[in-house]
Amino acid sequence: MSNRTFGAGALRNGTAIKGDAVAVKQQREPDLPCRRCGIGEGRLCRALTRGVSQMSKECQFRQIPCAAAENEIIYSKNTPPGDIFAVCQGWALRFVELADGRRQNLAVLLPGDICVATLFEDELHFSVQAVTKLRITRFARADLTRRILSDAHTLEVYGKACAAQLRDVDERAVDLGRRSAEERVSRLILGIVDRLSGHRVLQNHPYAFPLLQRHIADLTGLTPVHVSRVMSEFRNAGLLRLTKRSLMITNLTGLEQIGRLN
């Protein structure tokens, strides 16, 4: 496998930032984390942070590494977003919560993801919450727009990232509007593992999977109770095993057939 899967818990190096005060200090450090990051080609945060040395001084990027605890709200809707952030390590959820407590999770954010379509918005309509402990890097919006204008390649990566984000939520809308509970859960799991594995999903291979059933419920528009039933059904059918936040798909084609992915 070319892409490493998300490591279970432990941070990869000793430079992890523990809080905002430390993060600001780190901003000046010469060897920024992004330089040593294993994020795949074609991701926006990689395009922004690699090859910087060849560029003129004014195209340099301010990078502010931050950390977040489990369940911490990274961004709260209807507040000025300030910076754009990329997920470096851990899982997060983009979500909307209604006045009466109903909640819809719109997307799972994995390492390398940026909420990018909102670069020019003054207020976002969603919030972002950490699922696991999180490491993120913040970028100044002005840096990003300047870079896009100066570099056709960055514009293309930015445009592709917008398109990918739209495609993802379009798929979610189709699932929510027109697919059964079994299809939704199957497709959600396969979609996440597909991204985790760099599009090479392996059978009988353990993948870190920190989502709780209530997270899955709010992603699929179901109740946690019904998610439990569907997962039990999958488990009893020998399709997958999910224990201790580790997912093993034991019958990949079976799971894909349920999700109409084959």
Add this chain to the structure above:
Amino acid sequence: MSNRTFGAGALRNGTAIKGDAVAVKQQREPDLPCRRCGIGEGRLCRALTRGVSQMSKECQFRQIPCAAAENEIIYSKNTPPGDIFAVCQGWALRFVELADGRRQNLAVLLPGDICVATLFEDELHFSVQAVTKLRITRFARADLTRRILSDAHTLEVYGKACAAQLRDVDERAVDLGRRSAEERVSRLILGIVDRLSGHRVLQNHPYAFPLLQRHIADLTGLTPVHVSRVMSEFRNAGLLRLTKRSLMITNLTGLEQIGRLN
């Protein structure tokens, strides 16, 4: 009202193009339709087509006006999209159809709308179908990317358009995942009329509304039968009247309360 509502059927001027062959011929005409178009400020197609005279020759835009019949498929998924198009007149739907015939409409495209987040995609995951007779204008992708790179304002309008498209489908996903049938239908209608009216919805004012109940059903994830029941309920409650493709909201605050918009 600052914005005219979509005129019922008749084309606004005599230069409408009837087919592709004619469209290519029109391409050379000096007075392009976009110059005389009433599309509002802040729309991407307007930013692209106004102020061209001051720009250098290489930033000029090729504009190909086209027409489409009712129900015609404008773009079919998984084919190279070629051009980017803007809706000039009429209504269209962005949708996904599954192998077994289930269909989810993802967005209503009104005059001024462009499927813009897909500028850098080689294959789109959705299709587009005309609801009414349609007039669209096609732009070459290369022209658009060149313009974005050369003009910070166009980049901003482009970015805002991407964000608006994402916000729209996010809202749809929340509706589909977490709202009741009544809420979905109410919000859909109010959202469309809000755009039609330039964000100044009037009570007891007739708006062109060419969507059939099956279109509404595929937008809200319901069946046409249930949409009929919800619409009857709204009608009997004195909230709205919808006859001959013309919608009149007779109790705006009541409809907004059902949709939790107030």
Add this chain to the structure above:
DNA sequence: CGAACTGTTGAGGTGGTTCAATTCACGTGG
């Protein structure tokens, strides 16, 4: 140990679907 949270399982309820029949509007051809 107890508190809090996650997941499981059962029983009953409901919002929306499915199937089917009927009406209505509209266009078309005789």
Add this chain to the structure above:
DNA sequence: CCACGTGAATTGAACCACCTCAACAGTTCG
């Protein structure tokens, strides 16, 4: 002019996918 066909909308009756409520087990953590 009417007869006819077609597609949209309406309405009723039965059904089912998923929800709600509730009890309970397992795990983690202070």
